[in-house]
Structure formats: C-alpha cells, structure tokens
Amino acid sequence: MDRRIPCIPRLPWDAFFMLHAHLAATRSTCDRGPELWFDPGRRGVGAVFVRRNRLVASGYNGSPPGEAHCSDVGHLMIDGHCHRTLHAEENALIQCALDGVSTLGATVYTTASPCWDCAKRLIRAGVRRVCFGARYQSRHDLSETAFGLLTRAGVAHEWIDVSKFIEEVEEESD
Numbered sequence: 587m588d589r590r591i592p593c594i595p596r597l598p599w600d601a602f603f604m605l606h607a608h609l610a611a612t613r614s615t616c617d618r619g620p621e622l623w624f625d626p627g628r629r630g631v632g633a634v635f636v637r638r639n640r641l642v643a644s645g646y647n648g649s650p651p652g653e654a655h656c657s658d659v660g661h662l663m664i665d666g667h668c669h670r671t672l673h674a675e676e677n678a679l680i681q682c683a684l685d686g687v688s689t690l691g692a693t694v695y696t697t698a699s700p701c702w703d704c705a706k707r708l709i710r711a712g713v714r715r716v717c718f719g720a721r722y723q724s725r726h727d728l729s730e731t732a733f734g735l736l737t738r739a740g741v742a743h744e745w746i747d748v749s750k751f752i753e754e755v756e757e758e759s760d
Contacts, residue, residue: 645677
C-alpha cells in the first residue's frame with residue numbers, strides 16, 4: 587500500500603493531544619463509534635487525559651482484561667447499546683486510578699463526545715475541559731443532555747477537528 591505520510595509541523599496543543607486520542611482509538615475492539623481517523627472504514631473511540639500539557643493516561647473502547655472482545659465474539663447489545671466494553675473515557679479514568687494520577691483539573695481529548703454516563707464520571711473526576719472529535723449519539727438521546735450536564739458543572743467542552751491541521755500541511759507540502 588502506497589500511502590503518503592504528511593510532514594506535520596509543530597502542532598498546537600489541542601491538535602497534538604487530539605491526534606493522540608485518534609491514535610488510541612486504533613486499539614478499539616468494539617466498533618460502536620465514529621470512523622477511525624487513522625484507519626478509514628474501521629470504527630472505535632479513543633481518549634487521552636492531559637494535565638499541564640502532559641499526557642497522563644489513554645484509553646479506548648474495549649472489554650476489561652481477560653474478557654472477550656466484540657471484535658472476536660460480537661456485541662452484547664441491550665437497548666441498542668453494547669455492554670461488553672468499557673468506554674474510552676472510562677478506561678482512561680481507570681488507568682489514572684491504577685497509576686495514582688489525579689484527574690483534578692484535567693482535560694480529556696476524546697474522538698467522540700461523552701455519553702451521559704461518561705459525562706457524569708468526568709465531572710466527578712474533576713475534569714475541567716472536554717475536547718471531542720465527533721458528536722456521539724448515545725442511547726436514550728442523552729447526548730445533548732450530556733452537554734448540558736457538563737455546562738452546569740462548569741466543564742468546558744468543544745469540538746476539535748484535527749483534519750484542518752493536516753490538510754493545511756498537505757497543501758503546503760505540495
């Protein structure tokens with residue numbers, strides 16, 4: 587396969603960390619998410635936690651250790667939602683807990699906006715900012731409600747499109 591890899595300049599922090607979330611998404615074992623930026627045609631979600639411009643944890647949607655993966659045995663669907671896997675934000679939060687890393691004041695970069703349950707967890711964990719790459723339509727139509735929940739808790743949230751940084755680079759390098 588002959589792919590052209592663009593030369594990427596020194597990126598702004600948001601683009602840098604969002605690309606890390608997109609890279610984490612390539613580890614996803616459940617295809618219930620947006621199309622992968624680094625592997626078009628595949629789906630999944632990735633998330634990274636950042637404190638003081640340092641990546642402190644990453645996660646992707648996948649099963650707990652030792653459990654079967656959706657990619658191997660299929661989804662465990664209940665009410666239109668896969669219950670086999672942990673969400674990317676959950677996996678990254680749990681990694682912070684295992685490593686003893688505080689999430690107080692952190693920013694999370696995730697390739698899909700958080701669902702209602704993840705929004706609650708992020709608020710409780712003291713996250714101050716959520717950057718997302720695609721809008722996720724969670725079960726029970728709670729996606730927009732999740733944004734309201736984040737807003738009421740004082741958690742900033744914004745969409746970040748990393749493709750604009752790469753497209754600019756590709757145009758400049760031609």
